Amino acid sequence: MSRRRIGQEALILTPDQRGRRSSLNDLAGLIDWAPVESRLEGIHAAARGEPAWPPLALFKAMLIAVWYDLSDVKLAEALDDRASFRRFCGFSAQEPTPERTAFVRLRRELVRQGLDQVLFAAVTAQLRAKAVSVKTGTLIDATIIASASHADGEAAWAGHQRRKAIHGFKAHVSADAETALVEALAVTPGNVHDGRAGGAALPENPGEVYADSAYRGEVFGAALRARGGTPRIVATGMWGRPGDDTLRKLRRWNYAIQRVRCRIEKIFGTWKRSYGLRRMRWRGLAKACLQVHLTAIAYNLKRTANILGRAAA
Secondary structure: OOEOOOOOOOOOOOHHHHHOOOHHHHHHOOOOOHHHHHHOOOOOOOOOOOOEOOHHHHHHHHHHHHHOOOOHHHHHHHHHHOHHHHHHHOOOOOOOOOOHHHHHHHHHHHHHOOOHHHHHHHHHHHHHHHHOOOOOOEEEEEEEEEOOOOOOOOOEEEOOOOOOOEEEEEEEEEEEOOOOOEEEEEEEEOOOOHHHHHHHHOOOOOOEEEEOHHHOOHHHHHHHHHOOOEEEEOOOOOOOOOOOOHHHHHHHHHHHHHHHHOHHHHHHHHHHHHOOOOEOOOOOHHHHHHHHHHHHHHHHHHHHHHHHHHHHO
16 A cells, blocks of 8 residues: 655745744644554555555644634645645645545545544543643533434434424533543434433543533433442422422522533534534534544644643743
8 A cells, every 4th residue: 555755845934934833833743643643554545546645644634624614625725725734734835735535535434444533532632641630520511513414314303492403413522621621422313312322422530520401310320320420410400398498509509510511512612613513514423423523633632732821821
């Protein structure tokens, strides 16, 4: 299996470009990419007979597509044009860059080999070691993401009593309560109940788990106990005698949980507002999982860079 060699020429920068530092420079040096590259070693993302593009360069380009909300066509154009994108992916100034079909083939291989979860774990393990010192707790929630098409048979309608029903998938996400780094996730059709799928999105040793009332069921409770977690779940009612201060106790309990749990909503807001996750780009559950995992990797990289930047200031 032949592969192209990239980055052999020096990247030529103008005086103006030398004085400008891109945020991608910091992200490129944030982790050791060698473990990620080793997990991509079995991928040959090339048309038959062509030398393959290095899969790590393509994977980095797909992270750029998430950060800048680019389609495959726009990504190929931007990679050919922007020096900061070339540096991040490892391309030199004068050599050619991949066409959009290379990204299509890479996605197909990532899905076929089930590497989205593997890559997420490889990147997140390094980031957690840099940003998380003491585990204080876990946030967990789910968000609906509209399908690429109503013809997608693996998506499902998700109803809501106060909002219009959405045809799509549901991302079940857990994040560290202190740093808001995503630690684990699962993707299901949109009609799967949060509490039934939430156990698959729990990290090991979650500590105190902050969640809304959808997670009060026994299925999630059993999964939480199996990992040694402590539930901090919004209550819908509380026993008390007439004249007791029961309602005040209920409000106090829920307020203490909600003020922590609400941090996960900022993650979903960033994904949908800035990273293009308002709608799935591709059909099928496997590709939906890939898109959510890529978004989580891109988010964790940026989030860690921000945390370390504030610590160094």
